[in-house]
Structure formats: structure tokens, C-alpha cells
Amino acid sequence: GEDVEQSLFLSVREGDSSVINCTYTDSSSTYLYWYKQEPGAGLQLLTYIFSNMDMKQDQRLTVLLNKKDKHLSLRIADTQTGDSAIYFCAGPLGGYQKVTFGTGTKLQVIP
């Protein structure tokens, strides 16, 4: 079935760049999302990218999409302690209207 996979954990030092990776199975997805979840909170939409784009930049966030390899990444420049959270890659897979989420990558920022 349709799937979204992410590495479980990433640790970076404050001020460094973080790169969170995601692979997905369905190449027909028209758009893909990155969500952020802080402890005890709901999910916050960070950014999204349409499938006809290779890259999208939004302030400290850069999203790269490689459709051939079905690979999506989120780069956070100048990572801050407030960026510590779980980051989810998500998209409508299999032509369905609903969004399928990955298992999430926990980002730990070391001061």
C-alpha cells in the first residue's frame, strides 16, 4: 500500500543546519507537506510543495523534491532550540483525498 517513511531521530547543534528526509511510494501525489508537532500539541503546517516544483524556500526552510527517487527533504537553516519537535512528511497517496503521514522524525537541538 501507500507509504511514507522517515528516519526516527536527528540531533543537531544550535546554529547548524538540519536536514530531515522522507521517502514515499506514490509518484502521483500532486503535493507534499511538512508538519511540525511540539510535545502535547496538534500538528502545525510548516510548508508544502507541489509536485511540479523541485524546490521551495520559505525563510529558514528549504524543501527539496526529487520525484524520480520519490524523495522529499526539509532543510532548516540556523536551527534553534525552538525547532526541537517531531517533523512529519505527508501527502495524498494513491489518488486518495486523505493525507497519509510518515512516522515522524524527532529533531533534538543541542544548545
Added chain:
Amino acid sequence: DTGVSQNPRHKITKRGQNVTFRCDPISEHNRLYWYRQTLGQGPEFLTYFQNEAQLEKSRLLSDRFSAERPKGSFSTLEIQRTEQGDSAMYLCASSLEQYGYTFGSGTRLTVV
């Protein structure tokens, strides 16, 4: 409009009891979704509504689960005869068409 609102924030119930959660979406959003999230996992889709019509239900949604969205506004999710395996965070989201879900803070259910 302050976003998607979910009530209650926390619910502790005894096994076998029925529980009902409420979600108030962003007013202009026509789509409403319910997801379930357990510890260490991403949200899993349960069901979604377009206006008042329930258009898709997951296999995860057993006969004990029912969701409604009367008049296409707020939605309720009811779980009958709760089991310990139902313990999870229940998340509601809304969107205008299929772009950019906005999530509520969730209802954490603990079945003891």
C-alpha cells in the same frame, strides 16, 4: 475564528463506557478529517467529511466508532464500548478543499 477547536482536551474513561468528542472546524472550511495518533506514530486517517457527507472511512474505524457532521459544521466522534486499545490522541483537522489541513490540539483518550 481561532482555528480548529477540539473538546475535551483530555478524557479518562473506564473500559466499556461510551465517549464522544467534538470538533469545531474553521468556519469556511468544507472538509473535516478525524485522525488517531498513538505514541511514536504518525497520525492515522479515520474518516473525512465534505460538508455533511461522510466520504471515506478507514478500516481502522470499527463498528464501535461513529462520526457525524450534521449541517456540515461541527463534528462528533463517538466510541462505544471503549477498549484499552482505543487509548490515543484523536486529532481533528479541517481544510478548504484538499489543501493545507489545519489541525486542532487533539483529545487525549485514556481507557482504564
